[in-house]
Amino acid sequence: MKNIHTIITACFTLSLLFVSCIEDEQLVQLGQGTLSLSGLELQAVATEQVATRALSEDFTVQVYKEGAITPDTTFTYQSTQQSGSKVTLNVGNYYLKAYNAAHADGDYTRAVYCYQSEVFTIKEDWITYVNAYVPMVNYAVRLALPATFDIFFTLDSFTITAGGGSVSLSRNGETAYFDIPTSTTAFSYTLTAINNDGERQTHTGTYGYRTNDVEASREIQPGTVYEVTYSYVTQQLEVNN
Known part of the structure; x- marks a missing residue:
């Protein structure tokens, strides 16, 4: 009987170790990477000659997991910042939205800028670079x-x-x-x-x-x-x- 108890205990311990290994492997698979929003520029309106121009106001940036209805993270891209923004995300597919205050307020008596990116992939220990060129929608x-x-x-x-x-x-x-x-x-x-x-x-x-x-x-x-x-x-x- 003692031998049987020992065998059962050993099997249970091995099962726990096996489950733990699976969980550890899943954690590795759910590693993290970095999104670098290298630049955020306004698309030129039709009367201008240049392709883009610098921001004159702060923009809200929301990053969504593909298929999600709420953003994974939200941050402000300031008009005065000299370099891009970086955020850490779990590996997976994402897209981002960028918009100005007029869009958030629904105020079409001002220039309204809004942009949604294509889907991009965050890989473990990789930096994914994204540039946003935001058009005026009114x-x-x-x-x-x-x-x-x-x-x-x-x-x-x-x-x-x-x-x-x-x-x-x-x-x-x-x-x-x-x-x-x-x-x-x-x-x-x-x-x-x-x-x-x-x-x-x-x-x-x-x-x-x-x-x-x-x-x-x-x-x-x-x-x-x-x-x-x-x-x-x-x-x-x-x-x-």
């Missing part, structure tokens, strides 16, 4: 009158109507931001100016899906700044993008 309208406009006219008002709302700009060079339209695909604008003879002149226009039976479709695109200017040749407002 659009903007800017008043861009010629430099000599003030010689001949005094700007009285400039109003943009889009998505059921209106925004007035009081100075040349100002910009208004709008959400990408869902029910309407155009914006209209009205400029009132007074010439040197004291005569008030009003100019209007529409840009978008189709302004008349002749013009081709012009779809409003996210990440675009549409500049409204005045042509001395046609004596009308024109939209550049």
